Amino acid sequence: MAYDEHLALRIERIVGTANDAAGAVTQKKMFGGLAFMLNGNMWCGVSGENLMLRVGPDRYEEALSRSGAREMDFTGKPLRGFVYVDAEALETDSALERWLSYAHEFVSNLPAK
Secondary structure, eight states: OOOOOHHHHHHHHHSSSSETTTEEEEEEETTEEEEETTTTTEEEEEEETEEEEOOSSSSSHHHHTTTTTOOOOOOOSOOEEEEEEEEGGSSSSHHHHHHHHHHHHHHHOOOOO
């Protein structure tokens, strides 16, 4: 599956791909797209034209209630703790940054792999 390279570049500009105070950010091909990892844990990524986010099980329902979010179900079964965000909800960099920050709250508290 191809992924939206423009969205991937926007994410890269925001989260970077180097060590910083928040930890090590790397990229990895997975889920048929491109994932951004924080300290070895999947944080966000691009699948098709969608932003994928790891929000965690405790904030899953809250994330789904936000405009533009839906279940991440690329296998036919929803992955609890992960959501897709539609392109229409990501039109501005500030909107993208808010979504990335939302997922960062969960992933930054996971132990490094």
